[in-house]
Amino acid sequence: MRYFGDVAALARKDLLLELRSRDTLPAMLLFVLSTLVVFHFALPAETSETAETGLLWVALLFTALLGLVRAFVAEREQRVLDGLVLAPCDRSAIWLGKGIGVVAFLVLAEVVALPAYALFFGPVGWELVVAVALADIGLAAVGTLLAAMAAASRARELLLPLLFLPLVIPVVVGGVGASVSAHPGRYLAFLGLYDAVFAILSWASFEYVVTE
Amino acid sequence: MSTSLRNNQAVLLAGSAAILLLAGTALAFYWVPNAPLEGFRQRIFYYHVPIALTSYACFGWAAWKALRLLWTREQRYDLESYTAVHMGVIFGILTLVTGSIWARTSWGHWWVWGSRQLVLFLVLFLFYAAYFMLRYSVDPGPRRANLSAVYALFGVALIPVSFLAIRLAADLVHPVVFSHDVGNKLTASQFTTFLVCLAGMLTLAGTLYRNELTGKRVDARLRELREALE
Amino acid sequence: MTVIRARGLGRDFGAKRVLRGLDFDVARGGFLVVTGPNGAGKSTLLSLCAGLLAPTSGELRVDAERAEIGYLAHEPLVYRELTPLENLDLYGRLYRIPERRERIGMLLERFGLWEARHERAESFSRGMTQRLALCRALLHEPRLLLLDEPYAGLDEAGTELLDDELQTLARERTLVVATHEPERVGRLATSTLALA
Numbered sequence: 001m002r003y004f005g006d007v008a009a010l011a012r013k014d015l016l017l018e019l020r021s022r023d024t025l026p027a028m029l030l031f032v033l034s035t036l037v038v039f040h041f042a043l044p045a046e047t048s049e050t051a052e053t054g055l056l057w058v059a060l061l062f063t064a065l066l067g068l069v070r071a072f073v074a075e076r077e078q079r080v081l082d083g084l085v086l087a088p089c090d091r092s093a094i095w096l097g098k099g100i101g102v103v104a105f106l107v108l109a110e111v112v113a114l115p116a117y118a119l120f121f122g123p124v125g126w127e128l129v130v131a132v133a134l135a136d137i138g139l140a141a142v143g144t145l146l147a148a149m150a151a152a153s154r155a156r157e158l159l160l161p162l163l164f165l166p167l168v169i170p171v172v173v174g175g176v177g178a179s180v181s182a183h184p185g186r187y188l189a190f191l192g193l194y195d196a197v198f199a200i201l202s203w204a205s206f207e208y209v210v211t212e
Numbered sequence: 213m214s215t216s217l218r219n220n221q222a223v224l225l226a227g228s229a230a231i232l233l234l235a236g237t238a239l240a241f242y243w244v245p246n247a248p249l250e251g252f253r254q255r256i257f258y259y260h261v262p263i264a265l266t267s268y269a270c271f272g273w274a275a276w277k278a279l280r281l282l283w284t285r286e287q288r289y290d291l292e293s294y295t296a297v298h299m300g301v302i303f304g305i306l307t308l309v310t311g312s313i314w315a316r317t318s319w320g321h322w323w324v325w326g327s328r329q330l331v332l333f334l335v336l337f338l339f340y341a342a343y344f345m346l347r348y349s350v351d352p353g354p355r356r357a358n359l360s361a362v363y364a365l366f367g368v369a370l371i372p373v374s375f376l377a378i379r380l381a382a383d384l385v386h387p388v389v390f391s392h393d394v395g396n397k398l399t400a401s402q403f404t405t406f407l408v409c410l411a412g413m414l415t416l417a418g419t420l421y422r423n424e425l426t427g428k429r430v431d432a433r434l435r436e437l438r439e440a441l442e
Numbered sequence: 443m444t445v446i447r448a449r450g451l452g453r454d455f456g457a458k459r460v461l462r463g464l465d466f467d468v469a470r471g472g473f474l475v476v477t478g479p480n481g482a483g484k485s486t487l488l489s490l491c492a493g494l495l496a497p498t499s500g501e502l503r504v505d506a507e508r509a510e511i512g513y514l515a516h517e518p519l520v521y522r523e524l525t526p527l528e529n530l531d532l533y534g535r536l537y538r539i540p541e542r543r544e545r546i547g548m549l550l551e552r553f554g555l556w557e558a559r560h561e562r563a564e565s566f567s568r569g570m571t572q573r574l575a576l577c578r579a580l581l582h583e584p585r586l587l588l589l590d591e592p593y594a595g596l597d598e599a600g601t602e603l604l605d606d607e608l609q610t611l612a613r614e615r616t617l618v619v620a621t622h623e624p625e626r627v628g629r630l631a632t633s634t635l636a637l638a
Binding site: 197 | 342350
Binding site: 021 | 494511513519524528533536578
């Protein structure tokens, strides 16, 4: 289908851009590692497993934010987004293509973060991994849309965290819950629900974020 | 609609709000008997919950207007949606204040994370406060209207999702959930008082909404005329 | 057959009124030259015609779909980190151009960018970037062309190239060209619009 051809072309473009400039992904990797180390120093000796897991999720959230702030930088600087918006393809393909890129970055960051967490703090169960995977989708979905919104504003880097954090509080709940609770299924299902609701909403409304 | 009719409607609305609120207050403080467990303190419920429900109603109204904007691209819906969010936030802050007072009188703390209602409103407050930041940092025009509308729609989606999240979080973080002894067992007199107060709050919100909307529209018209004269 | 129709067209940016009460028509095959000093709103007008901006007052009807509009903006609208080939390939896919490779090759050749096709756009001079932007605008053989200061940054060779190209295009397509040097394109114009 043409739509997925467009999405593929756009996603490939984003990955190509990152390969060329190589700035966002290394920054995210280094950031998440540094944050975990900071957390070690910030936590008292007898911290519970729940608290440590919670901080992992905080680290992931802010790493995602770091990546998202850079999401539309290339388009913004040259106003290339106008070029993409003018093309006859569905505007939501821009969101999906970009979102796929964001998920890819998040996954790569977590490939480093989770082993580091296991090394520094405690074991990483399968529930945590599944929760992280589900969370990535939700974070990328709303994050990409909000990043496009922020790109249209004057105070971009300042605005994105303000828009992003309240909206992803449920993700933190789902993620931490799945990691520490005795009934992870409930929390994983909740994450799935979040993903479904906000991915659909973002997909449908992206058009209005980039046009007038 | 003629000006005099519009004025009459406004006065009627404001008048109704005043009457309903006065009646509600009177009922809440003098007529309704004391709640069995909580006693006199419980009466703040007749303010707190109607205010909370009114806040939700305002956000829902804002989302409806936002949808209309995106559907028809008529710019007047932007102002209506924005004003509704404004009202929602005002009532939201009042919810937090009354909720905090109730928490203090019930459990001795000004803030309890175990109160689901309170936490939900905190999250919503943060969300809709960011709405204003968004509007502030984008130049007025069709783009800002679109962004605000999409954000307002995300808001109403967030309400049930957050509610669910907070319920789930309660199991994790707070084994003891703080909830008020109101539940589903309202007596007839309690229910009547509650309804009167709810009607009062909704009418109040409506009055303030209309008021602000008219004021903003007059501002805009004035600006237009000034431009035309230049 | 009118391709563009404007009645009382206006555009505000917040408190600032950039365009006000514009009335004009562009017929099929016509060539409208938009003139005016800096800040008069030429770029804004082209953005409105392209559909990137919505009017804040008045009415604007453009009888062309997105696939039929070619837009040359003030900015080149190309990714600096990508090569001309990669840039045009992306746009080629999005615009669903048949025989993409051939068309891209032909355009790059025509605008003297074939040798530089594997170099990143960030290493280009202003003139080369402008040529690449022109390639991008013409890639999908649009029916309606909106060109914002097309001669900006071009050297002598580039200018001659563009003169040639515009001559051909003026015969076959509808054009709206914004420029603060109307003499260049004056003889091709069928109508002029001067913005204050």
